[in-house]
Amino acid sequence: MKVAVIGAGRMGGGFARALAARGYEVAISSRDPAHGAQLAHELGAARGGGEAEAVEGAAIVFLTIPWTAVAETLPRLGDLSGKVLVDVTNPYVEGRLQPHRDTSDAEEIQRLAPGARVVKGWNTIFSQVVNSSPDFDGQAATVFLAGDDPVAKESVAGLARDMGYDPVDCGGLSAARTLERVVGSLGTLGHQFPWGSYALKILRRPS
DSSP states (O other), X not given: OEXXXXXXXXXXXXXXXXXXXXTOEEEEEOSSHHHHHHHHHHHTOSEEEOHHHXXXXXXXXXXXXXXXXXXXXXXXXXXXXXXXXXXXXXXXXXXXXXXXXXXXXXXXXXXXXXXXXXXXXXXXXXXXXXXXXXXETXXXXXXXXXXXXXXXXXHHHHHHHHTTOEEEEOOSGGGHHHHHHHHHXXXXXXXXXXXXXXXXXXXXXXX
């Protein structure tokens, strides 16, 4: 499967490395195509370059850029019709989490890219975890997913399992409103641990 990673930061680099290591054909992009190509070589990705180039032929596209860059980036990706677009963003503006009222990053991305099949995911996972391992002493970190397209959501869940995460379906895309607010609690819940060294886990009994 071809997977595109939009964004050359720590989160994007972690996804590209992890997916390439599991046999996915990964393309990673940067606004500077030369940097994207260099990063692909360093991470073991199949190719790297500009944004539209990375998306071409990809079935799943990870959006790992700051929320404030979304509106200007999406038009540069070209036609996203039918592609699964995984929204990893959180509504940080000027360094502060500023959740939307009556909407979410994910829903706004769906509005801006109506042909895409948007799935919210990984927004509660630290980049340090993505760059190391989702395994915590035998327990897999939970990835919370939200989306209106069940098939797209299951495709992302399968990819999450391949990467070692425990995916949990949280419902439709509007559930992203809650997921984006959960991020504001992470610092409190893990205040005694080094930043980025912990993850949330859903424990469930067999039915």
